[in-house]
Amino acid sequence: MNWPQDPPAQLWSQLSRERFSAPALHEDSEADAVVIGGGIAGLATALALLERGCRTILLEAAMVGAGASGRANGQVIGTLTRHGPEAIAQTLGQPFLDLVAGSADVLFGLVDRFGIDCDAVRKGWLQPAHSPGRAARAKALAAAWVHAGAPAEPLDQDQITAAIGAPGYFGGWLHRGGGHINPYAFTLGLARGVAAEGVRIHERSPALRLDRQGDHWRITTPDGQVRTHYVAVATGAYGGRLWPELARSIVPVTSYQAATEPLGPLADRILPGDHAFSDTRQDLRYMRKDREGRLVSGGALATQVGAATRLPALVRRRLALLFPEIVSRPMPHFWSGRIAMTVDRLPHLHRGDGLAAFVGCNGRGLALCCAMGGVLADAALGAPEHQLVLPPRPVSPLPFYGLVASTARMILPYYRWKDWAEVPPL
Ligand SMILES: Cc1cc2nc3c(=O)[nH]c(=O)nc-3n(C[C@H](O)[C@H](O)[C@H](O)COP(=O)(O)OP(=O)(O)OC[C@H]3O[C@@H](n4cnc5c(N)ncnc54)[C@H](O)[C@@H]3O)c2cc1C
Structure with missing residues (x-):
């Protein structure tokens, strides 16, 4: 069992005015599409599948929001962790860069669409630079994001000091499209909205087996089964035995x-200014x-x-x-x-035979998962590769996985x- 056993962040659940619960699956069912995983990625994908005309079931092993989505710091950041706009466009293409640049808009759009009560604050995300060299890079990065269409601006040392309320950084930049939310409340509110639109959600319903039978998939949970044409897997860093190769492709x-x-x-x-703040350090x-x-x-x-x-x-x-x-x-x-970390620090999309998966948010997934829902849905439904905003790649389990996973933290010093x-x- 790899799914979350403990309740999500107590602070976020204590502050949440959103509530959501759904029954476990206790029967044999049929659906056009099944999503596995009730975090933000799974919920956004289920909504996209519904909007593409699929009768959709979402299976969550524990409770909606029990994974990373309910435990995050809650910063809404429309960028990737390591790659700037030019590197994103070069490695994954301009359409994916456009998706990343618009990802915070998608998240805040969902807040408005479903009236999600998650203390959403959209006053911007600050990236203060911890060294003079990083301050110069921050200036260039802000310019590159402006070029990519994002509302970014460089900040000099005085401006960053004023924005933080204390000295100690050398400059930085502000992404005005970012902000912060209560991520648990957001996830519950998204589930409420998605369920109201018609997605059938089952909590406490882990997908234990995924079997290909002719032109269908059969998904087995402890008390039921679902027969379906299409499957989207959005188990993040909590996937496990269901698809071992996928689990071993991330750290x-x-x-x-x-x-x-x-x-x-x-x-x-x-x-x-009530900004969200994450600096330029690797730690x-x-x-x-x-x-x-x-x-x-x-x-x-x-x-x-x-x-x-x-x-x-x-x-x-x-x-x-x-x-x-x-x-x-x-x-x-x-x-x-x-x-869910990937070795190249990029998100990965996989697919084949009516089955698709998205992993590798690398710690910056709240906005990205919202924007990726449509892409994962298209991948599962078999859209031609040129129509997929994130190019799919084969699942590549990491060599010496046990060793890599158990020693990854040792890179921190x-x-x-x-x-x-x-x-x-x-
Ligand atoms: C402590 C922390 C802080 C973070 N802070 C930020 C932040 O400030 N900003 C930001 O952008 N990102 C942040 N992130 C990253 C962000 O939270 C994640 O990228 C994002 O929530 C991933 O969403 P997800 O839907 O892919 O995965 P999850 O939310 O983890 O959902 C996966 C779900 O799949 C379920 N599951 C697993 N196996 C099965 C199965 N067999 N059957 C059914 N269900 C299954 C799990 O129970 C889980 O609920 C943070 C992450 C953590 C852990």
Whole structure:
């Protein structure tokens, strides 16, 4: 069993006014299309399949939002993690660059369409530069995103200091199309909207087997089966035995989150423009505020031992470099989730025989998964390759997978050294 066993982020569920629940599958059913996975990618795909005329069933192993979608920091970012616009266009083509550039619009469009109550704030996403060299690159990156049609602007050192509410960065850029949401509430609201449109959702219904029978697929869950023409797999970093080669094509990396208590007047001085913030370090530093003035941040650890105390302490130390008052503030909220990393840091689309899958958001998937719904639906339905916005590729399990997966976190000290080597830490 690889699907989430623990409840999603308690802070996000506590703050969520969206509610959603759906019955388990207890019968034999038929559908034109089945989506496996009830995160944002699966829900967006189910909506797209419905809009393409398919009677659609979505199977979720645990509860909607139990995976990364309900555990994220909630930053809406219309870019990829590593590749800038030119590199995206070169490697995956102009149509995919256009999709990425418009992905935050798609997410906020879904918020409006379904009236999703997820504390959506669209005031922009900041990327502060942690070194002078990164500040120069940030300027070029902002220009490249403007060229790609995104509402981006470079920020000099004074502007970034004002936007953060504290000195410590050398410049950066602002993507005005970004923002932040309660990702769990967004996922539940999306499920509510998608179900109201006609998608049949079943929670606590893990797809245990996927069998090709003639021109159909048969999907087996603990208490039922579905016969269908088309299958879209959107299990992110939580896929497992159902499609072992797919699971072994990504590295599932645990990411930890921590949040302060409401900060009162101090919250007004931190990120006064209410932007989302993730910097240019490889060992990323990031934060955003929630609607009650908590600061929600997170990070990675090389080893998991004692994570529940070590990670909040690390986050508090880092935040205190910018805002010294944070040092004495408790961090009562802690949770973690899994990120689907690919070796080339690009998202991957796979398909064949009425079956398609999308994996590899590399930690920046909230907006991307919304925009990818139509692409995964088209891939499952057998659209010709030139019509697919993301070129499909064969599933390539990583060699020495067990070793790679268990040692991936060990790269963290190297990342920290590289960040430090660019400029001594704050
Ligand atoms: C801690 C953390 C912080 C993050 N912060 C951000 C952020 O600020 N901004 C951003 O853009 N991205 C962020 N991300 C990444 C983002 O959350 C993900 O890219 C995105 O949510 C992935 O959505 P998904 O639908 O592909 O996967 P998931 O949301 O993980 O959904 C997959 C679902 O598949 C289900 N499943 C698995 N196997 C089966 C099966 N056999 N049958 C049925 N169902 C199955 C699982 O139960 C799960 O619910 C973060 C991720 C984490 C973990």
